[in-house]
Amino acid sequence: MRLDGIHHISAITADAPGNLDFYTRVLGMRLAAKTVNQDDPGVYHLFYADERGRPGSEMTFFEYPGLPRGRAGSGMVHRVVWRVGSDAALDFWAARLGDEGHAAERLDGAVRFADPEGLAHELVVDHADEPLAAEHPDVPAEHALGGFVGVRAYARAPERSGALLEGLLGARALGAGAYEVRGARRGGLIAFDPPPAERALAGAGTVHHVAWGTTVDDLPRWAERVAAAGVRATGVIDRHWFHSVYFREPSGVLYEIADDGPGFTRDMPLEELGSRLVLPAWLEPRRAEIEARLTPLADPRAARPRVAA
Template sequence: MKLEGIHHVSSITGDAQANVDFYAGTLGLRLVKKTVNQDDPTVYHLFYGDDKGSPGLDLTFFEYPGARPGRPGLGMIHRIVLRVGSEEALDFWEQRLKGSRRSRGSLEFSDPEGLGLELRVVATSDAPLTASHSEIPAERAIQGFEEVRAYTSNPEASRELLEGALGFERAGDVSWQARGDSRGGRYVYDPAPAESGLPGAGTVHHVAWASLDDEQVGWRDRVIA
């Protein structure tokens, strides 16, 4: 069995309308649906993705109105990295995303609540997952997940889980990759800040990894064994 990259990343927002304005309006993702949290029906759940709502570009948000700002810390994901197809695409996004930080092959920025995001030029065999938007040319559109980055003081502490239980392959000193037959994604660690983390608006709730439908029971048995 092999995981098929990142299925979705879910985060927390305190303002659903501002969230829609940014992710659907500015980033050009499709608002696939608005539903409620299965664990708490009083909480709205927003889903963004490509035109088909495909796994591999599925950003979701739980809305807790007026939620206090969060702060990523030890053990928390602090940045979501998304793919684009070219340096010309980064040129486009650098103009569109005021206050973004450009470096070779990437563009870092934050959403209105401080969630860390990055667009990166990546050579990949993964099919692009794009959404149609009147202001964003198709060749400049976001194409899918590349990786998530988390804070840790000891990357090796996760090796048994990532490699043993989940079947990730080592991709560097502090990075692991899950690649299946159709897609891939990476989990990368950065040194933890001194300040402790605080869940809240602008922080990641969880990341989910994709599997083939007929392998889900096998993965469940493997993880809980």
């Protein structure tokens, strides 16, 4: 039983319209689902992903309007690392981000930048897994973001964090505080850095949790395995598009293990993903109330020409 790398990464925004513009128009991702936080239904939950909305590409955001910016600190993911296919792609993104007014640092083999609320990202050339890319008229297919390589987190107990990854989650130590979680389909990395002196502050531009991927059949077994190890965790939770289990690792990073079904096409055809607000069945009776509290967001694909597959 192996985990298939990173399923999704969830973060916080205070500005859903600006967040939508940056991740779909600037970064060229697809809005794969527009829904709400099931634990706080007056709050958006936006999912950006590849063209098919597949695990391994899903960057998600909870919107809390007016929330101050946060600060990544001990027990938090502080950088999201994405794959691209070539150095030419790195050059493309450094130029595109600069043209859009977002400072981008072109390094040897990487580009580093932050989203408008300060969430740090890094692009690296990586061919370890099949790229998971979206279609966008302004982003050549060969330069599109190809899904997650991994994350970097601040760890106050890196040895204990590493022991849990290796002993419980089946990760492989790579050295220098990095670990690979790899299954039959995909892999993902997490690397630990010493925490800064400043206290961690959850808020806009910070990561809420990182989810590791598994299958529908294996999720109950993972839940049992985590519980048997004495790790305090939730039970299996129905998230409508997948089921998941949550727990914190020893340094405080919130982990989720999420399965691969039924996926976003449960509610609408593939070509319509992200075009309207989707609510799980238990929230449908409250649709009018929920929609009245949310900032209207247009389908970002409605006004642009269809890109040939």
